[in-house]
Amino acid sequence: MGSIRDSKRSSLPVLNEDPRGWEVKVGIAMLRFHNRLERRMAEVLGAHGLSLAQFDVLATLAHGEGITQQELAERLLVTKGNVVGLIDRVGTAGWVDRRPDPDDRRANRLYLTEAGREILAEAQPCQFALNHRIFGALTPGELRLLSELLDRLERATQNEK
Amino acid sequence: MGSIRDSKRSSLPVLNEDPRGWEVKVGIAMLRFHNRLERRMAEVLGAHGLSLAQFDVLATLAHGEGITQQELAERLLVTKGNVVGLIDRVGTAGWVDRRPDPDDRRANRLYLTEAGREILAEAQPCQFALNHRIFGALTPGELRLLSELLDRLERATQNEK
DNA sequence: TATTGTTATACTCTATAACTATA
DNA sequence: TATAGTTATAGAGTATAACAATA
Incomplete structure (x- = not known):
């Protein structure tokens, strides 16, 4: 096959x-x-020094800054143990800050640094441009349709488990 | 986002x-x-002891037995160095055989073993069943359409490079 | 007891590059 | 010179499980 x-x-x-x-x-x-x-x-x-997973972390934080590592793990569909490593790497790069939660001393709250915001602002347009080069192969109507089909398929994967 | x-x-x-x-x-x-x-x-x-990459190797060999490691690398879009490791793992599991090419003593020809054929025969129906549970969310007409859109998108990624 | 994050361990996959033996 | 395969090395991502601190 x-x-x-x-x-x-x-x-x-x-x-x-x-x-x-x-x-x-x-x-x-x-x-x-x-x-x-x-x-x-x-x-x-x-080309911007980012892996896909790291970009994903930054984009997720840009969308919901101040989430905990546990919340990030759930959104990224990985274990909290993995998040430690992810944030370590993205943290030593100076893109993300761990800040202790004042209300729950077990938890960290995650924030983008200025550098993190910058690298994202730099990389995201290139991401979008790539999307345009690829998905520009379809008409707007086809894109809408594809989007709908993918949504239904994703719902089907969720029913799986 | x-x-x-x-x-x-x-x-x-x-x-x-x-x-x-x-x-x-x-x-x-x-x-x-x-x-x-x-x-x-x-x-x-x-559940069958296979990783996706390993399943991919077996399915590729089932489709074209006797290919070289280099050819496998090209089909899988990985380096020949990676193929060594892949075949090592799938070989120690007893699923794939390396046989020296009699006409070119640099090359190995890859073959499924009986056990390899068995595990594939065991795993593939489960794969198909999963596909059915997921993609069954779409009508036959939608499946045909999706297939066509994906083909065009894949061609667009090939133009990328 | 349950939860958050950490650590330790191990495995798969990937990439690069130097190496060998053939061609 | 070029090619097929190997080896060495490195790093990312993943999973499991045990652990400390806190709730």
């Missing part, structure tokens, strides 16, 4: 009639496209 | 008019959905 992640011209059997065939085909196409998209993003962000 | 990988209910600004807004929105939705899909797949495959 060819590599799930890639393959020049996958010679999948023609399965035009059976929806099950389309499900597999779409699953593969999804992984394949995403794999490439992620690489391009990593390249673009890498 | 919320986590790129996840967020319960992302409160992105409404950008119904500007296609650039949709591009960003779709990019985020794509990463978010894919992230969850990949986790579900990892769970399903993990």
Whole structure:
């Protein structure tokens, strides 16, 4: 069935009639496209010294500054143990501050530093430009449709667990 | 702008008019959905002792047995150095054989073992079933459409580089 | 008791680069 | 010279589990 992640011209059997065939085909196409998209993003962000995960942390904080490490772990779908390492790395880079929560001395509140805001302001437009180069291949109507389909699929993954 | 990988209910600004807004929105939705899909797949495959990358190796070999490590590296979009480790792991598990190429004594030809074929036959239906549970959320017509959009997007990522 | 964050450990995947043995 | 595979090294990300401090 060819590599799930890639393959020049996958010679999948023609399965035009059976929806099950389309499900597999779409699953593969999804992984394949995403794999490439992620690489391009990593390249673009890498030029600013950011990994995708780090960009994700900064973007999440920009959206909700002052959250705890536990909250960040939930939003990023990783364990709190992993967040320690993530914040360590992004903290030594000088982009994020841990500040003890005055009301709960177990918790840290996370804030972007000025440098963090700057690097995000620098990287985000490049991210957006990449999105434009890729997703510009679709018409506005197709984009709206794709967005709707993805939302429904994401809801389906949530029902999974 | 919320986590790129996840967020319960992302409160992105409404950008119904500007296609650039949709591009960003779709990019985020794509990463978010894919992230969850990949986790579900990892769970399903993990129950069979397989990682996603290992499943990918087995599925690729099932599709084109006898390829070299270099060819596998190209299909998987990883370096040949990484392939050594991948085949080491999948080889000690007894799923894949390295056989020296008689015509080119530098090269190895890769083959599935009987055990490799068995684990794949065991894991693949579960993979397909997962695909069905997720992508069954869409109608056959929507699946065909999504497949076409993804193909065009993948072509766009290829133009990137 | 439960929760927040930390630490320790281990594994997978990735990248770079130097190395070998062949071609 | 170029290619196939190996090795060494490094780093990011992930998971599990035990732990301290605090609630």
